[in-house]
Each structure stands twice: as structure tokens, then as C-alpha cells.
Amino acid sequence: MIQIAPSILSADFNHLGRQISQVEALDVKILHIDVMDGMFVPSISFGMPVIASIRKNTKLFFDVHMMVQDPQRYVEALAKSGADMMTIHAEACHCIADTIQKIHDHNMKCGIAINPDTPISAVESYLQDADMILVMSVQPGFGGQKLIPETLDKITALHRLRQENGWKYLIEVDGGVNADTLESVARTGVDIAVAGTAVFGGDIESNLKKLRGVIADAS
Numbered sequence: 001m002i003q004i005a006p007s008i009l010s011a012d013f014n015h016l017g018r019q020i021s022q023v024e025a026l027d028v029k030i031l032h033i034d035v036m037d038g039m040f041v042p043s044i045s046f047g048m049p050v051i052a053s054i055r056k057n058t059k060l061f062f063d064v065h066m067m068v069q070d071p072q073r074y075v076e077a078l079a080k081s082g083a084d085m086m087t088i089h090a091e092a093c094h095c096i097a098d099t100i101q102k103i104h105d106h107n108m109k110c111g112i113a114i115n116p117d118t119p120i121s122a123v124e125s126y127l128q129d130a131d132m133i134l135v136m137s138v139q140p141g142f143g144g145q146k147l148i149p150e151t152l153d154k155i156t157a158l159h160r161l162r163q164e165n166g167w168k169y170l171i172e173v174d175g176g177v178n179a180d181t182l183e184s185v186a187r188t189g190v191d192i193a194v195a196g197t198a199v200f201g202g203d204i205e206s207n208l209k210k211l212r213g214v215i216a217d218a219s
């Protein structure tokens with residue numbers, strides 16, 4: 001069954017702790033946390049002090065999406081902040097293999113993200129070691145964008161490669177997932193669907209119910 005990972009980028013930061021408790025009470029297991037540095041992407045979101053602070057109030061799995069240049073610089077600090085998984089972009093440094101090792105040495109899971117224009121071949125040599133591959137279905141940097149349907153073909157291909165080779169990585173999709181797009185997303189074999197606006201925009205409980213209804217109908 002596909003899991004929904006709410007992205008706090010679209011949460012109300014004035015009530016962040018409360019909204020995180022709310023999704024946790026609604027049986028969410030994974031919280032998606034978007035860190036942006038204003039270099040790899042144009043926006044700046046938030047960093048380790050915020051993550052360390054929300055860590056004190058929740059047992060949710062922290063899936064941290066690092067939209068930052070040279071993410072290897074932040075492995076130690078992110079581990080200290082209480083992250084469970086650090087996802088780095090294939091486009092963001094030339095030392096992916098070393099960074100995967102470093103992330104694992106700091107007892108975090110490691111995800112590799114690819115932008116809409118990045119082919120799977122860019123991450124092929126890491127598929128054996130990665131714990132997750134994040135397929136961006138929008139250009140990274142902003143919430144509330146429209147899903148690019150062509151990106152879903154990469155998920156289908158990653159799903160097939162995993163089956164053929166007995167690899168273990170999870171597959172996550174991020175960007176533009178909502179009740180209208182989730183049906184086609186669900187057909188790809190994806191494991192985790194990130195949803196920001198579609199969870200935090202409006203009533204959280206009914207939003208989650210709607211998204212889970214689409215998943216149940218599609219399976």
C-alpha cells in the first residue's frame with residue numbers, strides 16, 4: 001500500500017508542531033522535510049534548528065529532502081538534528097558514492113533524488129546502495145506546482161529494475177501529488193507519495209482521507 005508522506009513545506013509554520021501532531025494522530029508514518037539553500041534551488045526554506053526542534057515532539061520518520069548544493073557538507077549536522085533519512089540530489093555534487101557511505105556511517109538511511117530532466121542512468125550505479133530513489137515530478141524549489149506526467153515513466157522503470165535485480169530501494173514521488181493525479185501515480189509501483197498542498201491546504205483530516213481513498217480504489 002502506498003504511504004502518503006506529508007511535506008511540511010506547505011504547513012502553517014505558525015502552528016507547525018500542532019499540525020505535525022495532527023498528521024501523526026491520523027496514522028501518518030513518514031514526514032517529508034524540504035531543506036532548500038537558495039543555491040541549488042532559488043528558495044530558502046529552513047534548516048537544522050527547525051528539524052531539531054520538531055524532533056522533540058514526534059516519533060515520525062524524518063525523510064529530509066536536501067535541495068542544497070554539496071550536501072556532503074551537512075551529513076553530520078543533519079544526523080545530529082535527528083533526521084532518519086537524508087536524500088541528496090544526484091545533480092548537487094560529484095561525490096555521491098562517498099556521500100552515501102558518509103550518510104550510512106552516521107546511521108541515517110540514504111535517498112538519491114533526480115530532477116524531472118535527469119535520467120535514471122545518472123543514478124544507476126547507486127541503485128544497489130541507496131535506501132530510496134526520489135523521483136521529482138516537478139522542478140524542485142516550490143510547493144503547489146503541477147505534476148509533470150512524463151516523470152512517472154521513470155518510476156515504472158525503477159520498479160522494474162528493482163524487481164529484475166532484487167534491489168531493495170524504496171521509490172518516492174514528490175511534487176504535484178493530489179487527489180486528481182494520485183490515481184496515475186499509484187499505477188507506477190511507487191511506495192511513497194509526498195503531498196504538501198494536498199495535505200496541508202485546507203482540512204488535514206479530510207485531505208488525508210481523500211488521498212487514501214484514491215489509493216485504496218487504485219489497488
Ligand SMILES: O=C(CO)[C@H](O)[C@H](O)COP(=O)(O)O
Binds near residue numbers: 032142145174195196
Ligand atoms: O520538494 C518539494 C518542492 O521542491 C516538495 O516536497 C513538493 O513540492 C511538495 O509540495 P506539493 O505537494 O505542494 O507539490
Ligand SMILES: [Fe+2]
Binds near residue numbers: 007032034065174194
Ligand atoms: Fe520534497
